[in-house]
Amino acid sequence: MSNHDDNLTELYDKDGNLIGALITAQLWSSIKPRIMDLLPKEAPKEKPEPIGEWETLKQYWDFAYPVDMDVHCELCGNKTENWETDEPRKFRLMSCNLGGLVTFKCMHCQGRVTKKHFKDEITVECTEYVPEKSKHLEARY
Ligand SMILES: [Zn+2]
Structure with missing residues (x-):
């Protein structure tokens, strides 16, 4: 042998x-x-919501209006009065900064809802989900 x-x-x-x-x-x-390297990879885990940053933004809230909790996706009509209390989430908090830029992912259509907080107003932008290209995942779809 x-x-x-x-x-x-x-x-x-x-x-x-x-x-x-x-x-x-x-x-x-x-x-x-x-x-x-040849074995199929598990889909990357979703990052946890940056709740800490959201809490910080609320703490230092200096806009001319109360904290807004409503999110509305213009792409698919998904909406909530208070995203924080939705279980499971209708919208996932994706990013948040002290400047008042808050981004959500619509759990219905995967679209991005971006809320920009200015001194006196809030603007909302909805953008369609674009899948991230990944070499490892390409073969799986
Ligand atoms: Zn949507």
Whole structure:
């Protein structure tokens, strides 16, 4: 028996069909790093909502109107009076900064709803979801 055969044993079912292979720990540890790149990747996990930044924005709220909790997606008609209390979320908080730029993802159509808070008014922009191209994911779709 060659060294190769000692490291690798092919497994067959009772009908002689190849069902898998058993390899030694030593061989596995040497080929694992190369194989891992070939295995299908799990879809990237969604980032947690940046609630802390939203809390900070509310804390330093210096606009001429109360904190606004309503979100409306013009693309699909999805809307809420208070996104914070929706369970599950109708809109996910994607980003938020102290300048008053707050971005949501519409959980219905994946569109982006951007609320810009100015001193005296709020403007809202809705943009369609554009899938992010990823080499790893391309083969899966
Ligand atoms: Zn939508």
